[in-house]
Amino acid sequence: MVGRACKIPIHYLGMVTNKILLTPLSHYFPALAPSEKASQQCYFDSAATACTLASVIEAMSNFYERAHGSVHRGVYESAERTTTQYESVRGQVAQFINARSSAEIIFTAGATDSLNTIAYVWARHILEPGDGIIITQAEHHAHYVLWHEMARRYGAHVYVLPIDPITSCVDVSGLDHLLTKSIKVFAATMSSNVLGPIWGADNYLLRQCITKVRSVGAGVIIDAAQTIAHAPIDVERLECDFLAFSVHKMGGPTGLGVLYARSSMHAHMKPYRFGGGMVAAVADDFMTWQAAPHCFEAGTPPIAQVVGLGALLDFYTKYVDFAALRQQEATLCAQLIGALESIPGVHVVGNKELLSSQGHVVSFYVDGIHAHDLASSLGQYGCAVRAGDHCAQPLSSLWGNKATVRASFFMYNSPAQVEHLIAALRNCISRWREIL
Ligand code: PMP
Numbered sequence: 001m002v003g004r005a006c007k008i009p010i011h012y013l014g015m016v017t018n019k020i021l022l023t024p025l026s027h028y029f030p031a032l033a034p035s036e037k038a039s040q041q042c043y044f045d046s047a048a049t050a051c052t053l054a055s056v057i058e059a060m061s062n063f064y065e066r067a068h069g070s071v072h073r074g075v076y077e078s079a080e081r082t083t084t085q086y087e088s089v090r091g092q093v094a095q096f097i098n099a100r101s102s103a104e105i106i107f108t109a110g111a112t113d114s115l116n117t118i119a120y121v122w123a124r125h126i127l128e129p130g131d132g133i134i135i136t137q138a139e140h141h142a143h144y145v146l147w148h149e150m151a152r153r154y155g156a157h158v159y160v161l162p163i164d165p166i167t168s169c170v171d172v173s174g175l176d177h178l179l180t181k182s183i184k185v186f187a188a189t190m191s192s193n194v195l196g197p198i199w200g201a202d203n204y205l206l207r208q209c210i211t212k213v214r215s216v217g218a219g220v221i222i223d224a225a226q227t228i229a230h231a232p233i234d235v236e237r238l239e240c241d242f243l244a245f246s247v248h249k250m251g252g253p254t255g256l257g258v259l260y261a262r263s264s265m266h267a268h269m270k271p272y273r274f275g276g277g278m279v280a281a282v283a284d285d286f287m288t289w290q291a292a293p294h295c296f297e298a299g300t301p302p303i304a305q306v307v308g309l310g311a312l313l314d315f316y317t318k319y320v321d322f323a324a325l326r327q328q329e330a331t332l333c334a335q336l337i338g339a340l341e342s343i344p345g346v347h348v349v350g351n352k353e354l355l356s357s358q359g360h361v362v363s364f365y366v367d368g369i370h371a372h373d374l375a376s377s378l379g380q381y382g383c384a385v386r387a388g389d390h391c392a393q394p395l396s397s398l399w400g401n402k403a404t405v406r407a408s409f410f411m412y413n414s415p416a417q418v419e420h421l422i423a424a425l426r427n428c429i430s431r432w433r434e435i436l
Contacts, residue, residue: 025412029251030054032412042383042417046249047193047226047361047408053251059311060253060304070300072277086303089310090293096313097243098234099260106259106293107301111225112142114244114259115187118221119150120272121296122242122265123185126219129155132183134213136161136170137398138192141391143223147187156184161209165398168195168351172205179216186213190233191226194390194406195350196333196359210239219265225249229410230329230360232322241265247305251410252312256305259296266292273298320411326358329409332418333359336407339422340364343429349399363390363404369432371403374425377432378405381424 026033029051032041043051069079071086090102099105108114127133133147137160151158159178164171170188190206192198199206210220221242224233228245235243243260247253261269271278271289275298280288289295334356340346345367355362365371375387386406389396396402407421 028054029412030057042381042413042420044407044409044413044417044421045384045386046229046410046413047406048386049248049254050229050251050410051412052248052253053312053315055311055315056252056308060308063304063307068303071303072294082303085310086301086306089306089313092310092313093258096233096316097228097260098236100236101263103266103292104235104260104263106261106296107306108244108257108259109255109302110248110257111223111244111246112257114242114257115142115146115221115223117259117272117296118242118244118261119146121269122219122261123150124154125270126184126268127151127154127156130182131156131185132159132178132180133157133185133187134159134161134175134178134183134218135187136189136198137163138170138195138198138392138395139187139189140193140223140225141393142225143187143189143221144392144394147185159183160394161188163195163198163395163398168349169198169200169354170205170209172209175209175212179212181216183213183216183218185221186210186218187221187223189223189226191230191360192350192392192395193226193361194363194392194395194404196226196361197351197354201354201357207238214239226361230322231326231358235260235262247309247312250312251315253302253305253308256302256309261292261296263292269296271295271298275299277301325411328411329360329413330355330357332409332413332415333362335415335418336362336422339425343426346429347399349404360410361406361408363406365399365402365404366429368436369429371405373432374405374428377428378421378424381420381427383407383421383424385421 031051032043067078068082069076071083073079090105093105094102108117127150133151133156135143135147135158148158161175162171186209213220220240222238222240224243224245227233229250241262245258247256278290278295278298280290337348337352337355340348346364348362348364350363366374371387375385378385388403390406
């Protein structure tokens with residue numbers, strides 16, 4: 001996606017506003033407005049959830065403030081307008097990820113819901129005892145636990161591609177031995193929420209894996225929760241069958257996710273939630289469903305959130321230059337990693353070189369200081385970072401199951417904020433070392 005000229009280049013939003021104080025960040029992201037406690041909000045937890053964009057909030061409140069109606073039901077003017085708007089956002093999503101048709105876009109409650117939906121509408125109908133499911137050690141629990149549970153229920157085996165402790169990338173050396181017709185599912189995250197990039201430069205290892213697993217007929221599922229806001233996604237180029245993400249990690253509302261399902265898979269998918277909006281005809285002895293995507297969206301959907309997503313995608317299309325955004329985020333990763341490496345007893349996890357060229361998260365642990373203590377002390381300096389296992393427990397066995405602190409970056413973070421984080425970190429570490 002190519003960014004267009006705009007008044008304030010959005011990919012330098014953080015840097016520009018911090019240096020010259022043009023337009024306050026809070027103009028775009030109201031949650032970043034200075035508070036009584038902190039003159040600047042250093043929000044480094046966008047990998048968990050990003051600050052919501054002002055135009056999204058505005059679109060949603062406009063929606064609630066005027067007459068609307070439920071989608072695909074009412075025949076009065078405002079209900080029909082709502083349906084048109086809802087369906088046009090589906091088209092925007094299709095375009096955003098280069099899906100062939102808006103029928104391939106299913107609205108869900110979030111990435112977790114999208115992934116579970118794949119398991120329920122597709123995988124459970126095709127899995128048989130002895131079948132294989134390939135995942136990676138870096139999966140979020142939303143993938144890791146799901147596929148173990150599906151394997152347990154249907155008698156399948158889960159094969160976990162390990163993370164190489166030296167390169168912090170997926171070790172694909174064992175893949176060829178697994179490739180038989182019994183492999184039915186390949187389910188992988190495109191970017192780890194702890195390590196960041198795990199598939200080498202420009203994801204070449206992922207592309208290799210996809211080509212190989214497709215050759216034995218496996219379905220390809222991509223968890224794009226940590227990618228969608230940071231890099232362009234092209235489902236055709238990626239050759240995936242399913243792709244999942246949450247809208248709240250992009251600057252949109254919570255409670256909304258997207259599931260891309262390639263149209264060639266629709267014939268093998270069966271609805272698993274039943275109710276209004278998904279049926280064509282109902283009688284005691286005869287029930288038929290709407291075509292996809294509607295048969296997978298039972299009940300009143302999150303309409304206001306979808307309207308918010310429309311505003312969000314307008315923003316991305318008009319202002320976000322992904323190449324510049326990647327450079328901005330990766331530069332912040334490099335800045336933080338450089339400083340962390342100079343502090344004795346601090347260990348960065350992940351591939352530092354890849355993080356410095358295409359990363360958006362930096363995770364680390366400090367000898368003798370628990371990640372939660374550190375994160376809570378950093379909070380007193382106005383720095384919001386995440387600490388823990390980040391819903392990826394099997395991954396942390398690589399560094400002795402220790403909790404890590406994670407700083408994650410997005411378009412509103414700047415080098416000045418990272419400098420502030422580094423200074424705060426140095427203070428917190430020496431204070432904790434005095435106490436312990
Ligand atoms: N996958 C990855 C890689 C994630 O980082 C997350 C969120 N931390 C999820 C899945 C789940 O997203 P959600 O909680 O929005 O459903």
